[in-house]
Amino acid sequence: MHGTNLFGQELRRRGDDVDEKRLEVSARYEALIQAHWSAATTGADPVAANTVMKAMADYTRLWGLDAATRVSLSVGISAEEFAERARELLAITGDAPLRKLAGLPVADATYEDISPADDGWSNLGDTPAAAATEWVP
Numbered sequence: 001m002h003g004t005n006l007f008g009q010e011l012r013r014r015g016d017d018v019d020e021k022r023l024e025v026s027a028r029y030e031a032l033i034q035a036h037w038s039a040a041t042t043g044a045d046p047v048a049a050n051t052v053m054k055a056m057a058d059y060t061r062l063w064g065l066d067a068a069t070r071v072s073l074s075v076g077i078s079a080e081e082f083a084e085r086a087r088e089l090l091a092i093t094g095d096a097p098l099r100k101l102a103g104l105p106v107a108d109a110t111y112e113d114i115s116p117a118d119d120g121w122s123n124l125g126d127t128p129a130a131a132a133t134e135w136v137p
Contacts, residue, residue, distance in 0.1 A: 032051065
């Protein structure tokens with residue numbers, strides 16, 4: 001337990017060091033950009049413009065601002081269309097796949113499995129009634 005605690009402390013310390021270093025480097029990039037900004041944006045000094053562009057690119061990478069962005073080109077469906085498609089799928093598969101995914105017990109019988117001779121009031125038959133011990137949807 002003691003070794004694990006020291007390991008966790010070391011990871012946190014290194015994480016803090018990285019955050020501190022990132023802030024330090026960020027401040028340097030900001031100062032560099034500010035120092036060359038006027039000359040870079042007037043077009044009078046191409047070297048200053050190049051310096052600012054490089055510093056901005058590095059600053060962007062430092063903060064992860066250049067990370068890939070997911071772009072969705074597909075159009076989603078409405079809630080009503082989703083519900084209709086779900087009803088169609090459930091009519092084919094029943095609810096057993098959903099129960100399995102949700103970790104729920106699969107129902108033993110469906111409405112169609114009930115005997116036509118059954119009056120629908122009770123399925124206990126000759127078995128004595130027992131108290132339910134858990135709720136099953």
